[in-house]
Amino acid sequence: xxxxxxxxxxxxxxxxxxxxxxxxxxxxxxxxxxxxxxxxxxxxxxxxxxxxxxxxxxxxxxxxxxxxxxxxxxxxxxxxxxxxxxxxxxxxxxxxxxxxxxxxxxxxxxxxxxxxxxxxxxxxxxxxxxxxxxxxxxxxxxxxxxxxxxxxxxxxxxxxxxxxxxxxxxxxxxxxxxxxxxxxxxxxxxxxxxxxxxxxxxxxxxxxxxxxxxxxxxxxxxxxxxxxxxxxxxxxxxxxxxxxxxxxxxxxxxxxxxxxxxxx
Amino acid sequence: xxxxxxxxxxxxxxxxxxxxxxxxxxxxxxxxxxxxxxxxxxxxxxxxxxxxxxxxxxxxxxxxxxxxxxxxxxxxxxxxxxxxxxxxxxxxxxxxxxxxxxxxxxxxxxxxxxxxxxxxxxxxxxxxxxxxxxxxxxxxxxxxxxxxxxxxxxxxxxxxxxxxxxxxxxxxxxxxxxxxxxxxxxxxxxxxxxxxxxxxxxxxxxxxxxxxxxxxxxxxxxxxxxxxxxxxxxxxxxxxxxxxxxxxxxxxxxxxxxxxxxxxxxxxxxxxxxxxxxxxxxxxxxxxxxxxxxxxxxxxxxxxxxxxxxxxxxxxxxxxxxxxxxxxxxxxxxxxxxxxxxxxxxxxxxxxxxxxxxxxxxxxxxx
Numbered sequence: 001x002x003x004x005x006x007x008x009x010x011x012x013x014x015x016x017x018x019x020x021x022x023x024x025x026x027x028x029x030x031x032x033x034x035x036x037x038x039x040x041x042x043x044x045x046x047x048x049x050x051x052x053x054x055x056x057x058x059x060x061x062x063x064x065x066x067x068x069x070x071x072x073x074x075x076x077x078x079x080x081x082x083x084x085x086x087x088x089x090x091x092x093x094x095x096x097x098x099x100x101x102x103x104x105x106x107x108x109x110x111x112x113x114x115x116x117x118x119x120x121x122x123x124x125x126x127x128x129x130x131x132x133x134x135x136x137x138x139x140x141x142x143x144x145x146x147x148x149x150x151x152x153x154x155x156x157x158x159x160x161x162x163x164x165x166x167x168x169x170x171x172x173x174x175x176x177x178x179x180x181x182x183x184x185x186x187x188x189x190x191x192x193x194x195x196x197x198x199x200x201x202x203x204x205x206x207x208x209x210x211x212x213x214x215x216x217x218x219x220x221x222x223x224x225x226x227x228x229x230x231x232x233x234x235x236x237x238x239x240x241x242x243x244x245x246x247x248x249x250x251x252x253x254x255x256x257x258x259x260x261x262x263x264x
Numbered sequence: 265x266x267x268x269x270x271x272x273x274x275x276x277x278x279x280x281x282x283x284x285x286x287x288x289x290x291x292x293x294x295x296x297x298x299x300x301x302x303x304x305x306x307x308x309x310x311x312x313x314x315x316x317x318x319x320x321x322x323x324x325x326x327x328x329x330x331x332x333x334x335x336x337x338x339x340x341x342x343x344x345x346x347x348x349x350x351x352x353x354x355x356x357x358x359x360x361x362x363x364x365x366x367x368x369x370x371x372x373x374x375x376x377x378x379x380x381x382x383x384x385x386x387x388x389x390x391x392x393x394x395x396x397x398x399x400x401x402x403x404x405x406x407x408x409x410x411x412x413x414x415x416x417x418x419x420x421x422x423x424x425x426x427x428x429x430x431x432x433x434x435x436x437x438x439x440x441x442x443x444x445x446x447x448x449x450x451x452x453x454x455x456x457x458x459x460x461x462x463x464x465x466x467x468x469x470x471x472x473x474x475x476x477x478x479x480x481x482x483x484x485x486x487x488x489x490x491x492x493x494x495x496x497x498x499x500x501x502x503x504x505x506x507x508x509x510x511x512x513x514x515x516x517x518x519x520x521x522x523x524x525x526x527x528x529x530x531x532x533x534x535x536x537x538x539x540x541x542x543x544x545x546x547x548x549x550x551x552x553x554x555x556x557x558x559x560x561x562x563x564x565x566x567x568x569x570x571x572x573x574x575x576x577x578x579x580x581x582x583x584x585x586x587x588x589x590x591x592x593x594x595x596x597x598x599x600x601x602x603x604x605x606x607x608x609x610x611x612x613x614x615x616x617x618x619x620x621x622x623x624x625x626x627x628x629x630x631x
Contacts, residue, residue, distance in 0.1 A: 112338035112409030157339045242378030
C-alpha cells in the first residue's frame, strides 16, 4: 500500500491526471479541454469521465467517444472507452470527392461510385488499464471489440486497401474486429516526453485479417498549454490478394507531426 | 479510438512506404518471369509454331468498364473475373498456340480482385512459361476507385523463356503532369524463347497507345519497328505483335459516332472535330498509313490485301456491335504458313463476349 501511494504521488507530480495522456486509462480533469491538429478534441466532462471527438472528420463522419474511469484497483487505473462512428457520409464523399462540378466526377475517388454505401455505424468498446511503473513512466494495456450494424449490404469489393484505412474500416465489411494494444508514456527531460505504442487489429474472416501498428512520438512541452509532437508510425499489415495467394503483406512508415493545445 | 485520423495521413503515407506510389521504369529493364505450377511436356515445333495475340481486357469479358464501352464500373467480382478467365483459357485450349502475346493482363489489381492472371492462365492452360512487363503499376490510382493496379503485357510459351526485357515506350505528350504521373507507361516486351533446334528466337509483344491525340502513337510504332529492325539486323528470328491500336492502311479512320456514348456529340466544329479519343485514327500526318512500314518490311499473319476485310476485324467497343475495325497484328521476319492467319471472330466460341478484342493467330515457318 505504501508503494502504491508513493508511486501515485510521484506520478501525479510528473503527469497530472490524464493530461496529454489520451491513450491511457486516465481521464482529463473536469473542465479541461485538449485539442490538436490531428488529435481529437478531448473534454473532461467530470472527474472520471472524458468525452472526445475527431473534429476534422466529424462533418462527414459523426463520431463521439466516452471514456469512463472506474474506481482504482490497487496500482491499476481502469477505464472503459466507448466510441460511436457513422461513416456513411464520408464514404459517399470518397466516391466523388470533388463533386460533379469540378474535374471528372470520379476524380480522386477512393471508392468506385458503382457501389451503394448503406447507412451504417460502428461501436468500439475497449477496456484500458494503466499503471505507473515509476515516477517517469506509465504503462497501459487495452483490449477492445468493435461491431458494425447496418453494413450487411456493403459490397466487399468497395474496400479501400490502404494502410491505416483498410483495417479500421474492416469492421463494416466483417461486422466485427478485435483490437489489442499497449502504450508506454514517459518523461525524457523536464520538457520532453515520449510515447511508444503498439496496436494489433485482428479481423477473423477477412482476407487481410491483421495489422500491427507501432508509433513512437516525442513531445516538446513548450508550455502547459501547448505541445509539439513528432515521430513516426510503422504499419505492418495483411491486405487482400488474389490467385494464387489469399493475402499480401505490406510495410509502411509515415511521419507524424501534431500541435496540441489545452485550456482549463 | 482513432478512426478519423487515417484519412489525414493518406497523402503523406505513400511517400514513406516500401513501394513507390507510382512505379516508373528504366528505358530497358528485366521483365518478370513465371512458371506454371505444373510443367507439361512441350514437343519440338516440327518446322512451324503457332503464335496467338490477344488483348484480353484484363479478364472481364465485356462487362461495362468505365474506361471504355460507355461503362460505369471500375471493380469486378472474383467470380466475374474467374468466369471470364475460364472462357479465355477454353479458347486457348481450342486454338492450341505455342506462344501467346497477351495485352491488358492484370495481376495484383484491385479491379480484378488481385488475381495474378499470368499465373492463373499458366496454371489453367498448356502453357508453361511466361514473361510479364507492367504498363500500369501503382499502389493506388486516386480516381474512380481503381485502387492498386498492376496491368501489362505478357508472353506465354510452351518452351522455357531464357530471358525477357521490358522496353519503355514514350509517354503520352498530351496530358497534364498529374494525370501523366498516374497514367499508363506502355512498353514493348521482348522474350527470348528456348525453342528446340531454333537459336535466337524472340517473341515481341506491344500495346501501343490508344487514346493519345498527339503523335505519341507514331513514336510507339517507330520504336516497335526499331526494336524489330535491330533484331533482324542481328540475325535473330522473331515473331512480334500485339494491340497496335492502329487501323491498317486503307481502312476507315473515324469511329467517333459508332463509339459515342449517350449524349456524346462529335464532329460539330468547322475543322471536323471534336473527335472521340481512341476512335479517330487521323490525329497526325499520315496516321492512316502508320503500319505501312511494318507491312513493307516484314511478313504478317494477315496480308495487306486481306487486312481491311470484315473477316479480319478484331475490335469493337460494344458487345452489341460486331467487330468493326482491326487493331491487332502479328509480324515476323520468317515466313507465315500460307492460309494460317486466322482472326477468331466467333467461329469456335463467341469470342465477341470474351474481350473487346478478337484473338489473331498464324503459323510461323522456322526452317
